Amino acid sequence: MTNETLKKAIEQTAVAVRQMNPLVPSITNTVTINFVANAQLAVGGSAAMVYLPDEGEGLAHICQAMYINVGTLFPVYAETLPLTAKVLHEERKPWVLDPVAIGLGKMRTDLLTQFKEYKPSIIRGNASEIIALAGLWNLSGGSAVSEVRGVDSTDTVRAARDAAMALASWTGGAVAVSGAEDLITDGKQVIISKGGSPMMPCITGTGCSLGGVMAVYAAAADPFVAAITGAAVYNLAGSRAETYVKGTGSFQTAFIDELYTAQPSDIAGNPFILE
Numbered sequence: 001m002t003n004e005t006l007k008k009a010i011e012q013t014a015v016a017v018r019q020m021n022p023l024v025p026s027i028t029n030t031v032t033i034n035f036v037a038n039a040q041l042a043v044g045g046s047a048a049m050v051y052l053p054d055e056g057e058g059l060a061h062i063c064q065a066m067y068i069n070v071g072t073l074f075p076v077y078a079e080t081l082p083l084t085a086k087v088l089h090e091e092r093k094p095w096v097l098d099p100v101a102i103g104l105g106k107m108r109t110d111l112l113t114q115f116k117e118y119k120p121s122i123i124r125g126n127a128s129e130i131i132a133l134a135g136l137w138n139l140s141g142g143s144a145v146s147e148v149r150g151v152d153s154t155d156t157v158r159a160a161r162d163a164a165m166a167l168a169s170w171t172g173g174a175v176a177v178s179g180a181e182d183l184i185t186d187g188k189q190v191i192i193s194k195g196g197s198p199m200m201p202c203i204t205g206t207g208c209s210l211g212g213v214m215a216v217y218a219a220a221a222d223p224f225v226a227a228i229t230g231a232a233v234y235n236l237a238g239s240r241a242e243t244y245v246k247g248t249g250s251f252q253t254a255f256i257d258e259l260y261t262a263q264p265s266d267i268a269g270n271p272f273i274l275e
């Protein structure tokens, strides 16, 4: 892929989801569920959030793509998440996994272990989560899950490069590592997406909602292009929003405004490096 073909693919993806309004349901955490839905709607998707096993399974059958985030687990998810992921895998529906807080608790570890066989099309996490997931799945570049602390990253994006490439090679999809710059790989090529704002890690759910938005784009593009398009619109919107807000509260509102008003050509023009 060249810079020009990638820019064209990003622009086409952003245009396509606005035309399609794809149904992209989520099973996600209760902290940021509203932010995820609003971000998905802002870029052109149709959101639907569920918790129950038959509802996850039912939506997996009819959706264009789906988002699963293990941030706040409840006992019912031991049934909901594998059932839903199995349908997505069997029907070759694109789906995005956010392995939030990997390493915390037995149920989270069991679920994330099971997802190895259901091959998420895009894995999106911060650097520490990506390194820990590669470790849990016994892939190169990974490390023991016990090193993760809570939901925030203690590693740099570049430190997760090998883990991200190993995960993408396993799934055959894409992996996106978020941070001050974002690294996206399909296991062969690596893209660094630039921009964003230091305010983004100061509000909860920019990462979660980024996963939801990547799932929306995955309804219209292959996983690698979808993940790159998501990173690009986030970095564009974050850079723009920080220029006129007083602090992080109004940043969240301005950020959603910028997602909503971002033009496909501007999303494609957000700086990236193809390594």
Ligand SMILES: Nc1ncnc2c1ncn2[C@@H]1O[C@H](COP(=O)(O)OP(=O)(O)OP(=O)(O)O)[C@@H](O)[C@H]1O
Residues within 6 Å of the ligand: 100, 125, 126, 127, 151, 152, 153, 178, 179, 180, 181, 182, 195, 196, 197, 198, 199, 200, 201, 203, 204, 205, 206, 207, 208, 209, 210, 231, 234, 235, 238
């Ligand atoms: N220092 C930074 N400068 C610019 N952009 C940033 C910075 N830190 C994070 N971002 C952006 O914020 C978004 C979320 O990334 P982050 O790594 O904070 O996710 P996360 O830790 O999973 O977030 P959460 O779990 O709260 O949803 C990405 O678009 C990323 O590019």
Ligand SMILES: Cc1ncsc1CCO
Residues within 6 Å of the ligand: 029, 031, 032, 071, 072, 100, 151, 204, 205, 208
């Ligand atoms: C803060 C927090 N705690 C569980 S999930 C979540 C959202 C960010 O990952």
Ligand SMILES: [Mg+2]
Residues within 6 Å of the ligand: 100, 125, 126, 151, 207, 208
């Ligand atoms: Mg996160």
